[in-house]
Amino acid sequence: MNKPLFITFEGPEGAGKTTIIQQLNKELKNHSIPFVSTREPGGIDIAEQIRSVILNPKNTEMDGRTEALLYAAARRQHLVERVLPALEEGKVVLCDRFIDSSLAYQGFARGLGIEEVFSINQFATEDRMPDMTFYFDLSPKVGLERIEKNNLREKNRLDLEKLDFHQKVQQGYRQVLDRFPERIVVINAEQPIDMVYNDVLQVLKERLFKD
Numbered sequence: 001m002n003k004p005l006f007i008t009f010e011g012p013e014g015a016g017k018t019t020i021i022q023q024l025n026k027e028l029k030n031h032s033i034p035f036v037s038t039r040e041p042g043g044i045d046i047a048e049q050i051r052s053v054i055l056n057p058k059n060t061e062m063d064g065r066t067e068a069l070l071y072a073a074a075r076r077q078h079l080v081e082r083v084l085p086a087l088e089e090g091k092v093v094l095c096d097r098f099i100d101s102s103l104a105y106q107g108f109a110r111g112l113g114i115e116e117v118f119s120i121n122q123f124a125t126e127d128r129m130p131d132m133t134f135y136f137d138l139s140p141k142v143g144l145e146r147i148e149k150n151n152l153r154e155k156n157r158l159d160l161e162k163l164d165f166h167q168k169v170q171q172g173y174r175q176v177l178d179r180f181p182e183r184i185v186v187i188n189a190e191q192p193i194d195m196v197y198n199d200v201l202q203v204l205k206e207r208l209f210k211d
């Protein structure tokens with residue numbers, strides 16, 4: 001297998017993705033591996049503007065298809081402006097969420113259909129999929145409890161959804177895992193954070209850091 005350059009991180013809220021990515025940033029620096037660390041929706045100005053529309057808790061009227069299209073639009077702009085140029089320069093790209101989030105949240109949890117959402121995203125990305133994806137697996141209940149304890153985190157529109165929505169997100173991710181088993185590495189995210197980090201690092205050492 002070629003070294004994965006475009007690496008994405010997926011999972012429910014409260015899975016610890018952000019913390020792990022911050023730690024990985026330090027690790028890549030220590031290995032002098034050139035990289036870009038970014039997130040979706042957002043990462044660049046236009047996509048951050050779209051993010052604030054999507055996640056604004058005031059936008060309670062937002063229709064599910066509008067939401068899916070806005071995520072796809074933010075994804076498109078971020079891909080062409082940030083991800084593809086970095087990959088062309090040979091940099092590793094670490095991206096907090098990508099297409100699998102849309103499949104699980106909009107496709108399955110919102111009930112729009114995984115196939116339908118995949119198809120608008122294929123248009124948006126011109127079929128550019130990640131080389132490798134870490135899926136942070138934890139129960140929606142544990143995830144929600146962690147978010148509620150985290151006072152520093154501002155609650156966004158999707159955080160206001162109830163437990164049953166987050167359970168559907170998890171079911172959606174299960175379907176995504178079945179569809180892309182060769183790309184997605186499942187990490188047990190209910191462990192203490194340093195063990196989660198070790199698991200991720202182990203995989204990266206095998207696939208990215210070896211000569």
Ligand code: TMP
Nearest residue numbers: 040041071097098101102105106158159
């Ligand atoms: P974040 O909390 O990881 O920054 O993500 C923002 C929210 O957006 C989170 O609730 C997941 C959701 N989301 C989708 O519903 N679809 C998507 O395509 C993406 C990228 C995020």
